[in-house]
Amino acid sequence: MPVITLIGYRGSGKSSVAAPLAERLGFDWIDADDEIERVAGKSITEIFAEEGEPRFRQIEREVMQSLLGRDKLIIAAGGGAILNIETRKEMREAGPVIWLKASVAALEQRITEDVTTSSRRPALTSSASQREEIQNLLDQREPLYREAATSTVETDSKTVSQIVDEIMTSLDSTD
Template sequence: MTVITLIGYRGSGKSSVAAPLAGHCGFDWIDADDEIERVAGQSITEIFAGAGEPHFRQLEREVMQRLLAQDKLVIAAGGGAILNAETRQEMQQAGPVIWLKADAEALAQRINSDATTGSRRPALTASSSQLEEIRTLLAQRAPLYRDAATLTIETADKTVSEIVAEIIAALDSDA
């Protein structure tokens, strides 16, 4: 296994889980959204405002393609990285793809408790409420997460340590 990709909706725990999981595996780790911002020299919100979602998705595709070609890396993928079929396929070819799954209410609570999420992440629908947006996007993306994932971990009522331990146990049993 060369690359472990963490997928899931915003707030599912990808960025929080990536570092301790990488440490256990002796891998490096990266947050793909941070890398997109570094490459673009702008926040994701600024990219969306200035060039639109299609431009952001193209940057995301390019960054993910480069990251998935590396070795011994844990990637905290952006929530929408699975929208691109080629990216999903490359994730699976690179190594385990782990869907960190939580219900809309748990995601909304986590997003609201993270001070950086609101300022860095734009609204993606015209929904009147955050919870409605999460439900809408989860309904659209769940089949793609399911299709891409080689392992699904429910995260709603678990600590980061519990999630990492569950991932490690599952990966070890597959080895």
């Protein structure tokens, strides 16, 4: 049985969609960022502050490698997990990779409304504003999301239930 990996920028809906999707499929699910924090014994913000982004990306790579080797699992991957070429390759080998895509405006609104974001997620650029950071990182990452994805689901103005339904339809069409 495959692993289904949900990819996309922070705030695209990966963690919100993973549990109901797993329930529909009878799979387990895991938030890769939660697993990184469990393995490291500290928050992602602390990893960045104390050890830097390269160390975080190393832990992220190890966690993703481990998770992608499992069966019947939905992975809500971190927004930057696709930065590693081997991780992108392994995601596709493990099973469907669903890119949850959202507009800059929707991402900014969701990130702003998520009370855990500032405490768990560091700023990744020195951009003047959150919107600029989102746009800059999307410009860098969208080609990688596109490369890794086996299907794309637009999440703007959709409920979690609608997104899950759309993913189920895309999974049925790939059988």
